[in-house]
Amino acid sequence: MVLASRRRFNAGRDLARALDIPVDVVLDLPRLVLLGNLQVLIENHRGIIEYTGERIRVSLPSGELRVEGSGLVLRRISLDEMLIEGEIGSIAFQTAGGHTTPPSSGREEAQP
Amino acid sequence: MLRDGLWPYLSGYAIIKIKGRAQEKCINLACARGIRLWDIRKVSDRFLIAKVELRNLGALGPILQRVGCKAEVEMKAGLPFIIGQVLGRKGFIAGALIFAVALYVLSSFIWFVEVKGAREIPDQRILAVVAGTGIRPGVPKSAVDPRRLEQAILAEVREVSWVGVTINGTKLTVEVAEKRLAPRDDLITHIVAAKDALVEEMILLAGVPVAKAGMTVRRGDVLVRGYAVRDARDGGAVRGDRHTDGFRVVDARGIIRGRVWYEGLATVALREEILTRTGRKASGLGLRFAGHHILVGHPPADFAGYEEQRERFGFPLKIGNLRIPVEAERILWTEVRRVTKIRTRDEAEARALAMARAELGLRLPGGENPLVQREFITENKERGTVTARVIAEFIEDIGTPRKAAITESDFIAEPENGENGKGES
Incomplete structure (x- = not known):
């Protein structure tokens, strides 16, 4: 599984390079913009899995993103972009085939 | 930015508190339905707080029902509510009203008067005329009739050829165009003596004679006076008369001939x-x-x-x-x-005479032959000099016109013997 996705990524990356288009668009990857440890902008997300002041789990096209810290606030959220503010401690990826739980059912409902 | 911050603020938004277990689901669903939630904050384990536009508040209900959450509106905020709050404060409203009314009332008065375009005429003169019609800072605009003010200024200030009065806000602007005045012809002509002379004969055409034949006059003495008559009768005017502002001016005219001396003087040392x-x-x-x-x-x-x-x-x-x-x-x-x-007496006399004649020649008007020419020789034995004096007499026109301002003394009753004073000799 991991190998397959790795291979797919490499192929897509090569294609993107050849055609001179952004890799994230070709591979449907999330784009993260981190502003120090104060703000993170996540583009191309698939909804929220869990939200507390200390941990936000965000569903991604492949897997999920876990943002941990304190005083986390969802400054704004729209279909393809969300802005999280607060004191960010760590950001971790978990691919869909990984050991973390799959995205909650809320995600499917958010994608009609 | 406008969409995120200003628009919700202007249109008003609500702060809602969402309770229930599937809060994340609720956010995702709202997002998918196009209901914007922002500033989502987890306040405690049990509920979160979010902001939502007022117009989306209704659409939020079905979503909450579907995921089994409950929500309540904490408060409503934004400009509509601030306006509402402000409107609730009587003193503030009263102040704003008083301000508006005061602004309106005060702007209906003239506060400034400005003069434009006056170069020669001092602004003060025009301002004085404006003030004379009762217009000064503080009068209501409605009391000002620009056309009448224009007429007043035109009438009072002779040097103005055009006046435009405009009111701009609280400022009254008087724009003037000056006219170039022809020099005022309120002068009167007298005839005065151009030279020291003995008056020989006077041919008087107009005016009142002052000098007589046989009189010795000095340079600058008035020989014939012009005069002014207050009672201006039409038809009674004589050639050369001028009518000025309600009176008639008669300039002195005439030929005055006089005996004039010229002298040449020279001294020669022996x-x-x-x-x-x-x-x-x-x-x-x-x-x-x-x-x-x-x-x-x-x-x-x-x-x-x-x-x-x-x-x-x-x-x-x-x-x-x-x-x-x-x-x-x-x-x-x-x-x-x-x-x-060293000269002999004869040599000295001849030289002195020649020099005196030459000097006289320089002074003579030239042309005419002298009436009389006399020569005198005097000797100063002490200083050893001989002096020659040559005197020539001419009959000349000694009168020269001189203009002067009309004074009260120029007004006379109609002269007894008519305007055409006859020549005296």
């Missing part, structure tokens, strides 16, 4: 020291430095005296733009000698 040129000459070179003569050569030592003549030659020296102020000059010396000349 014994006189004069300088004569001997005919010896010498020349040398000199320098001129910054306007000062620097003598290089000297006149010959055996010259008893000399006259000096200097003549510049050559060009000023120049180095680049720097002009060296040194110039060369040529000097010419002519020897002069002091000679004592």
Whole structure:
């Protein structure tokens, strides 16, 4: 599984390079913009899995993103972009085939 | 930015508190339905707080029902509510109203009066006329009739050819165009004596005679006065009369002939020291430095005296733009000698007479022959001089017109013998 996705990524990356288009668009990857440890902008997300002041789990096209810290606030959220503010401690990826739980059912409902 | 911050603020938004277990689901669903939630904050384990636009508040209900959450509106915020709050404060409203009314009321008065375009006329004069019609800072605009004010200024200030009065806000602007006034013809002409003379004959055409034949007059004396008559009768006007502002002005006209003396005077000494040129000459070179003569050569030592003549030659020296102020000059010396000349009495008389006649000739008006010409010779034995005096008498027109401002003394009743005073002789 991991190998397959790795291979797919490499192929897509090569294609993107050849055609001179952004890799994230070709591979449907999330784009993260981190502003120090104060703000993170996540583009191309698939909804929220869990939200507390200390941990936000965000569903991604492949897997999920876990943002941990304190005083986390969802400054704004729209279909393809969300802005999280607060004191960010760590950001971790978990691919869909990984050991973390799959995205909650809320995600499917958010994608009609 | 506008969408995120300002628009919700302007249109109003609600802060809602969402309770329930599937809060994340609720956010995702709202997002998918296009209901914007922002500033989502987890306040405790049990509920979160979010902001939502007022117009989306209704659409939120079904979503909450579907995921089994409950929500309540904490407060409503944004401009509509701030306006509502403000409207609730009576004092504030009253102040704003008073301000608006005061602004309106005060703006209906004239506060400034400005004069434009006046160059020769002092602004104060026009402002005085404006003030004279009762318009000064503080009068209501409605009391000002610009057309009437224009008429008033035109009537009062003669030098103005056009006036435009405009009201701009609280400022009254008077724009004037000055006219070029022809010099006022309120002068009267008198005839005065151009020279010291004995009046010989007067041919009076108009005016009141002051001098008479046989009178000695000095230069500048009035010979004939012009006059003014207050009662201006039409038809009674005489040639040359002018009608000015309700009275008639008669300029003096006439020919006044008088006997005028001219005198030539010359004094010649019997014994006189004069300088004569001997005919010896010498020349040398000199320098001129910054306007000062620097003598290089000297006149010959055996010259008893000399006259000096200097003549510049050559060009000023120049180095680049720097002009060296040194110039060369040529000097010419002519020897002069002091000679004592002794004249006989006859020689001296003849010379004095000739000089006196020459001097007289310079003073004579020329043309006419003199009526009389007399010559006198006097001798001053003590000083050893002979003086010749030549006097010539002429009959001349001595009258010259002089304009003067009309004064009260120029007004007379109609002259007894009509305007055409007849010539006296």
